[in-house]
Amino acid sequence: MTQVLLVEDDERISQPLLHMLGREGWAPLHAADGATALAVLAGTSPSLVLLDLSLPDVDGLDLCATIRRDHPTLPIVMLTARAQEVDVVVGLGAGADDYVTKPFRVAELVARIRARLRAADAAEAAAGGTTAAATATPGDGLRVDADARRAWLDGEELALTPKEFDLLAYLAARPGVALRREQIMSDVWDEHWWGSTRTLDTHVAALRRKLGDSGDPARFITTVRGVGLRFEGA
Structure with missing residues (x-):
C-alpha cells in the first residue's frame, strides 16, 4: 500500500x-x-x-x-x-x-x-527504460543529461529540484518552439492537471534564477506573450 x-x-x-x-x-x-x-x-x-x-x-x-x-x-x-x-x-x-x-x-x-x-x-x-539521445547539449553552456537527471551550466552542476529538472529537460528538448502554458502543464505535471498555471510560473522563476537568466533578452527561457514559453538555448 x-x-x-x-x-x-x-x-x-x-x-x-x-x-x-x-x-x-x-x-x-x-x-x-x-x-x-x-x-x-x-x-x-x-x-x-x-x-x-x-x-x-x-x-x-x-x-x-x-x-x-x-x-x-x-x-x-x-x-x-x-x-x-x-x-x-x-x-x-x-x-x-x-x-x-x-x-x-x-x-x-x-x-x-x-x-x-x-x-x-x-x-x-x-x-528503467532506454532513452535515445539522453544527453542533450542545448547550447550556450548548458548540458542536460536526462538519464542521470543532471544538468550543468558553464561546466558547473545545477542544484535543481526534481520538477525543475523535468521542466528544464522538457524545454531544452524543444529549442525554438513556442510552447503553450497549458501544454507544458499537461506534459510536465500531469495530463489531468486543473486550475491556474501559477505553479508553472513559480517553477520558471526559480529555474531562471538558477540559470542566471534574468537578462533582456533572456539567455534561455523567453516568455512568448499570449502563448507561453520558448527555449532559446539552441
Whole structure:
C-alpha cells in the first residue's frame, strides 16, 4: 500500500488529513515535528511527504531542503499559509514539488497528491527504460543529461529540484518552439492537471534564477506573450 507521510503539528489539521489519506486508500504516517519526520524517513520509505511549513522545532523550508538532499526523488507537497509569491518561490527552491495554500479544499489536495504520485511512477518507469539521445547539449553552456537527471551550466552542476529538472529537460528538448502554458502543464505535471498555471510560473522563476537568466533578452527561457514559453538555448 502506498504510504504518505504527513508532517503537521496541529491536531485540528492532522487528524482530518490522516483520516482523508486512509479513506483514499493510502497508508498514512504522521510526524508532529521535524525530528520525528526524519526518524520516520530513516526507517520507512513513504511514496510522498505532505509537509507543513510551520513546525515547532525546525523551519519547514530547512526541513524540506534536508529531505530533498537525502531523498532526491521523493515527492514533497507543502502545506502553507504563506500565500505570497516570494514564499512560494522560496519553498519550491527548497525542493518541494508542489504546494497547497491554507485554507484548502480536500478535493484539491487529493488531486495534487495523486498527480505527484503519478508523476513519480512515470519518472521511475522512464528511468528503467532506454532513452535515445539522453544527453542533450542545448547550447550556450548548458548540458542536460536526462538519464542521470543532471544538468550543468558553464561546466558547473545545477542544484535543481526534481520538477525543475523535468521542466528544464522538457524545454531544452524543444529549442525554438513556442510552447503553450497549458501544454507544458499537461506534459510536465500531469495530463489531468486543473486550475491556474501559477505553479508553472513559480517553477520558471526559480529555474531562471538558477540559470542566471534574468537578462533582456533572456539567455534561455523567453516568455512568448499570449502563448507561453520558448527555449532559446539552441
